[in-house]
Amino acid sequence: MTDKKTLLLVDGSSYLYRAFHAMPDLRAVPGDPKSPATGAIRGMINMMTALRREVRADYAACIFDAPGKTFRDDLYPEYKANRSPMPDDLRSQIDPIHEVVKLMGWPVLCVPDIEADDVIGTLAKTAAGQGIEVIVSSGDKDLSQLVDEHITIIDTMNGKKRDVAGVTSEFGVPPNLMIDYQTLVGDAVDNVPGVEKVGPKTAAKWLLEYGSLDALIERAAEVKGQAGENLRKALGKLPLSRQLVTIRTDCDLATHVAGLPSLEGLPVGAPQTAELKPFYERFGFKSLVKSLEALEVPPELIEENIKKQMARGGAASTDQGGLFDESTELGALEAAAPASNLQYETVTTWEQFDAWLAKLEAAELAAIDTETTSLDEMVARIVGVSFSIEPGAAAYVPLTHNYPDAPAQLPIDEVLARLKPWLENPAKKKLGQHIKYDRHVLANHGIEVQGYAHDTMLQSYVLEAHRPHGLASLAERHLGRSGISYEDLCGKGAHQIPFSQVDIAKAAEYSCEDSDQTLDVHLALWPQIERDEKLRFIYQLEMDSSEALYRVERNGVLIDAPTLAAQSHELGTRIMALEQEAYEIAGQPFNLGSPKQIGEIFFTKLGLPVVKKTPSGAPSTDEEVLEKLAEDYPLPAKILEHRGLSKLKGTYTDKLGQLANPRTGRVHTHYAQAVAVTGRLSSNDPNLQNIPIRTPEGRRVREAFIAPAGSVIASADYSQIELRIMAHISGDESLLRAFRDGIDVHRATAAEVFGSTPDQVSSEQRRYAKVINFGLIYGMSSFGLARNLGIETKAAASYIERYFARYPGVKAYMDETKALAKEKGYVETVFGRRLYLPEINSPNGPRRGGAERAAINAPMQGTAADLIKLSMIKVQNVLDEEKRATRMIMQVHDELVFEVPEAEVEWVRTEIPRLMAGVAELKVPLLAEIGIGPNWDKAH
Structure with a gap:
């Protein structure tokens, strides 16, 4: 072990x-938007805890910017002029963050008149000059100029390491040229001028060619083209820019760091448990308070542990690293287990297995995780399985690792046979991360798991749908824990190895960690759901939906490959014909997929009008431009049709047949629950949500979704569901009356807007009303409505004004919803699903406007998603209870699709719409309609 000391500097x-x-x-009082904001404090605790666990250091400091101006403001008054002011909710958390970081044992520096970067630069170079290794933890690329053989920058949030090689690889120049590089590129965030239109690639190219900025300036006359012209124009500004981007390494810090330059004034201290507890209580961090109370290690033993660790160089253990044993990590959440007490076991004997099986049988709740051969749940086979029943303890049972000299493993068939009674016992409560995947994997081995009580992915989705829900993100965010990644074990890309070839010892650590962290995350998240009645309802809805979706995915849908092949041939013929037609109009062959060639033909050869330009100033040929030009010119219309048919062919008619499972002959799409913030499902491999149905060719794809002999396809969907939800939420009497009386709501709206009776409404007026009805649900402006209807903006504004005059309840709902969203930061569905809107109070107008439109629409989209999930669950339960042979095979938007034996057609025709209409009682009746046919298209 080396005696070299390490300094850890935190940005x-x-x-x-x-x-x-x-x-x-987060708020000190949950749910009270007026109580102090605490999210940044909690996040800071998590991040500092994780960093302390991951990085061993002898000295450390956490450096913050001090309020007020610095020398750069004197040099350049416009410095950082473009930066948005710090949000009030963040500003209010600054002092508490400084306080808690100190209480966690970190020296804190906040030096007046000196930016944090300059403090970091001075300390880093001071330490490096003494032979001390320096690690800077920051996501700021500007600090790369400090890197040398003694100074390394790490970004723990994304695993990035910037040493000399890392900086050179990332930016194209070594660290000693980073000041020159930054001077040329400039910094839009800090308002530092660079050379106009000179980006990273050009800057790196120049510096490698000329050797330095000074040499480049001397030979500026040699640089050709527009870039050279811009360089010469910028010569007068470059000295100032260089001063602004250069991090100072010679600041006078002696009054702020005792003992400089020896760094003895920056020792890492022990967390101050006595002071941390009232701090956590003050800000409502109940789980953190519990974690402190749960610690049985007296402070004097912690101090003794620190002394021992420092005496032997600060290494806690060979596999965990860090200054302290995990029992001293007092910033960790209650669920974060002490790493020094981790009990991860690799089960390779029957004696070990039987002991763990007995533990599982006795446990109130057990976390389970499978390691497999594939991400495709329908074909994946088990490589190993892990369990955890208490924080810090887990076991991995390797089963099919097959690398050279792999240790003997228990036989997979016998292990699964012994596990099967426990796995299939609904009374034995189980927990997982994305349990639907594990259910499929175990089903591939003939095990139908029962008793899944919790899914941490879905817990996160219910609590914070707008954030990532992967286990690594959850552990980092809620526990301050980080772990081994799949890529760490298996590599990436072409060099990635199968999990079965991973060393068993490493695989055991990885899999045990997954089960352990899953249990820890559950202990952190479940109490937040459990205490809120609405969240409990939504969570149970998601858990029940997961069960129903598992059944739908398992069923799959039969695909008619010959029909698809015939459609592909027809599409191919039409695509070739379109190419020839486009060539004739253009007067020459060209690449229909090349924006550059299209632009030359449109604007140079044919003289079409320029609708808009790209950021570089060239005429744009994007989809929006093509659609606008297609209204008046044939060539853009041909290109659009060509693109649409090519996509249809490549995505569906060519590939659907290939996606059929060889074992079942069916396509088994994957439904992702934790993606859309509104609660809607998404599907992939194949994506059934995006099959285009507005064109005849797109609709025909559904002809290939068929039923086997003796069965038919049934499609049931809600009628005008979002408009009905709008009527319910807004309580507008006119809308309510239209739905209660069974009137055509678009005709009723047209009559209101155009001042006529429903029987006098023309088809054109009804079409306008339909666009208005659906457009306003999505927060459409008068400009958007005008564009959709092809009318003047003034006329569209008049229609909207008349609409709101006739439907005042809708206007009141929209105004009240936006105000409530600004106050709470989220809106809710009818059933209580929270739909967060991070940009609702943004100072950026367009972002705020987008969030306001989302605030209006999200409760309707979200409620529709909740209703279709309720229907899916109810229908599946009835099918099971009555032992029906009908199978639910797809869920697409507001539609459920079934494979129905002919003997059950009449039952399905009557009962499915009744069940769907009865899942909730709104102020207006729900209406579900059903169609039946030999394929999905004919069932519509």
Whole structure:
């Protein structure tokens, strides 16, 4: 072990912004938007805890920017002029963050008149000059100029390491040229001028060619083209820019760091448990308070442990690293187990297995995780399985690792046979992360798991749908824990090895960690759901939906490959014909997929009008431009049709047949629950949501979704569901009356807007009313409505004004919803699903406007998603209870699709719409309609 010392410098200003944006809108009093914001504080605790665990250090400091101006403001008054002011909710958390970081044992520096970067630069170079290794933890690329053989920058949020090789690889120049590089590129965030239109590639190319900025300036006359012209124009500004981007390494810090330059004034201290507890109580961090109370290690033993660790160089253990044993990590959440007490076991004997099986049988709740051969749940086979029943303890049972010299493993068939009674016992409660996947994997081995009580992915989705829900993100965000990644074990890309070839010892650590962290995350998240009645309802809805979706995915849908092949041939013929037609109009062959060639033909050869330009100033040929030009010109219309048919062919008619499972002959799409913030499902491999149905060719794809002999396809969907939800939520009497009386709501709206009776409404007026009805649900402006209807904006504004005059309840709902969203930061569905809107109070107008439109629409989309999930669950339960042979095979938007034996057609025709209409009682009746046919298209 080396005796070389290490200094760890934390860019606190970078950390606190990351913490603020990464965490939900937590409050000291949950649910009270007027109580102090605490999300950034909690995130900071998590991040500092994780960093302390991961990095061993002898000295450390967390450095923050001090308020007020610095020398750069004197040099350049416009410095950082473009930066948005710090959000009030973040500003209010700055002092508490400084306080808690100190209480966690970190020296804190906040030096007046000196930016945090300059403090970091001075300390880093001072330490490096003494032969001390320096690690800077920051996501700020500007600090790369400090890197040398003694100074390394790490970004723990994304695993990035910037040493000399890392900086050179990332930026194209070595660290000693980074100041020159930054001077040329400039910094839009800090308002530092660079050379106009000179980006990273050009800057790196120049510096490698000329050797330095000074040499480049001397030979500026040699640089050709527009870039050279811009360089010469910028010569007068470059000295100032260089001063602004250069991090100072010679600041006078002696009054702020005792003992400089020896760094003895920056020792890492023990967390101050006595002071941390009232701090956590003050800000409502109940789980953190519990974690402190649960610690049985007296403070004097912690101090003794620190002394021992420092005496032997600060290494806690060979596999965990860090200054302290995990029992001293007092910033960790209650669920974060002490790493020094981790009991991860690799089960390779029957004696070990039987002991763990007995533990599972006796446990109130057990976390389970499978390691497999594939991400495709329908074909994946088990490589190993892990369990955890208490924080810090887990076991891995390797089963089919097959690398050379792999240790003997228990036989998979016998292990699964012994596990099967426990797995299939609904009374034995189980927990997982994305349990639907594990259910499929175990089903591939003939095990139908019962008793799944919790899914941490779905817990996160219910609590904070707008954030990532992977286990690594959850552990980092809620526990301050990080772990081994799949890529760490298996590699990436072409060099990635199968999990079965991973060393068993490493696989055991990885899999045990997954089960252990899953249990820890559950202990952190479940109490937040359990105490809120609405969240409990939504969580149970998601858990029940997971069960129903598992059944739908398992069933799959039969695909008619010959029909698809015939459609592909027809599409191919039409695509070729379109190419020839486009060539004739253009007067020459060209690549229909090349924006450059299309632009030359449109604007140079044919003289079509320029609708808009790209950021570089060239005429745009994007989809929006093509659609606009297609209204008046044939060539853009041909290109659009060509693109649409090519996509249809490549995505569906060519590939659907290939996606059929060889074992079942069916396509088994994967439904992702935890993706759309509104609660809607998404599907992939194949994506059934995006099959285009507005064109005849797109609709025909559904002809290939068929039923086997003796069965038919039934499609049931809700009629005008979002408009009905709007009527319910807004309580507008005119809308309610239209739905209660069974009137055509678009005709009723047209009569209101155009001042006529329903029987006098023309088809054109009804079409206008339909666009208005659906457009306003999505927060459409008068400009958007005008564009959709092809009318003047003034006329569209008049229609909207008349609409709101006739439907005042809708206008009141929209105004009240936006105000409530601004106050709470989220809106809710009818059933209580929370739909967070991070940009609702943004100072950026377009972002705020987008969030306001989302606030209006999200409760309707979300409620529709809740209703279709309720229907899916109810129908599946009835099918099971009555032992029906009918199978649910797809869920698409507001539609459920079934494979129905002919003997059950009449039952399905009557009962499915009745069940769907009865899942909830709104102020207007729900209406579900059903169609039946030999394929999905004919069932519509």
